[in-house]
Amino acid sequence: MLRVLNRAFDNPLEKEEHATSPLAGGIMQHGYQCGMIWGAALAAGAQAYHLFGAGSQTEVKAIAAAQRIVESFHSINKNINCYEITGIDRSSSAMQMIKFFIVKGGTLHCFHMSGKYSKAALEEINSSLSENDIETHSAPVSCSAMLAEKMGASEIQKVMAAGLAGGIGLCGGACGALGAAIWITGLKNLEKEGGKINFKSPDASKVIEKFIKCTDYEFECSKIVGRKFKNVKDHANYLHEGGCLKIIEALAN
Numbered sequence: 001m002l003r004v005l006n007r008a009f010d011n012p013l014e015k016e017e018h019a020t021s022p023l024a025g026g027i028m029q030h031g032y033q034c035g036m037i038w039g040a041a042l043a044a045g046a047q048a049y050h051l052f053g054a055g056s057q058t059e060v061k062a063i064a065a066a067q068r069i070v071e072s073f074h075s076i077n078k079n080i081n082c083y084e085i086t087g088i089d090r091s092s093s094a095m096q097m098i099k100f101f102i103v104k105g106g107t108l109h110c111f112h113m114s115g116k117y118s119k120a121a122l123e124e125i126n127s128s129l130s131e132n133d134i135e136t137h138s139a140p141v142s143c144s145a146m147l148a149e150k151m152g153a154s155e156i157q158k159v160m161a162a163g164l165a166g167g168i169g170l171c172g173g174a175c176g177a178l179g180a181a182i183w184i185t186g187l188k189n190l191e192k193e194g195g196k197i198n199f200k201s202p203d204a205s206k207v208i209e210k211f212i213k214c215t216d217y218e219f220e221c222s223k224i225v226g227r228k229f230k231n232v233k234d235h236a237n238y239l240h241e242g243g244c245l246k247i248i249e250a251l252a253n
C-alpha cells in the first residue's frame with residue numbers, strides 16, 4: 001500500500017516501502033491492524049512532509065490524515081484488524097491458511113481490498129492535508145515519531161511514523177511505536193551491505209520480544225494506556241507527562 005500511494009503522489013521511496021513487509025498480516029501475522037492501514041498511514045506522513053516539511057505541525061497533519069485513513073478502511077471493510085477480516089493469524093494451522101488463501105480465494109480477496117482501499121486512502125489523504133484547521137502543539141505530539149527520532153530516523157521518516165501514534169491515528173489498536181520500531185529496524189537492515197528483509201524478519205521478532213516484556217504481553221495501545229486518546233492534544237499531554245517513555249526507551253535500544 002505504501003508503494004502504491006507513494007507512486008500516486010509521484011514520490012517513490014524504495015527502502016521505506018520494502019521495510020514495511022513485517023507489518024503485513026497485522027504485524028508479522030499477529031492479526032492486528034491490516035498492513036494496508038500501516039502502509040497508508042506511512043504514505044500520508046510522506047506526503048505531509050513533502051507538502052509542509054518537518055516539524056510538530058506536520059506531524060499533527062499526519063496524525064489527522066491517519067485518523068481519516070482508519071475510518072475509511074473500517075467503513076469499507078467493517079473491521080480494521082487482519083484477523084477479523086481473514087480469520088487467520090500466526091497461530092493458524094497450515095491447513096487453515098491453505099483453506100483461506102487457496103480454497104476460499106483469500107489472496108484475490110486481499111488484492112481486491114487493496115485496489116478498492118488505495119483509491120479511498122488517496123482521497124482521504126488529499127482531503128485531510130488540504131484542511132487548515134489543524135491543532136497547534138509543541139513537540140512531541142506523536143509517540144511513534146518520538147521513537148523514530150530516538151532510533152536515528154531521518155526527518156521524513158519521523159513524519160512518516162507520526163500517524164502511527166496511539167495505535168494508528170489514535171484509534172487504540174496495536175501500538176504505533178511498536179510498528180515504527182519494526183519498520184525502522186527493517187530500514188537499518190536494508191542499509192547494511194547485502195542487507196535484506198522479509199515477512200518473518202528475525203530482527204522484527206526481537207523488537208516484539210522487547211516490547212511485550214514492557215507491556216505484560218499486551219499489544220493494543222488502548223489496553224496498555226487504559227483508554228483511547230480523545231485527540232492530538234490529549235496524546236501530546238500524555239507524552240509530556242512521560243507516558244509510554246519506558247516502552248519508547250526499550251524499543252529504541
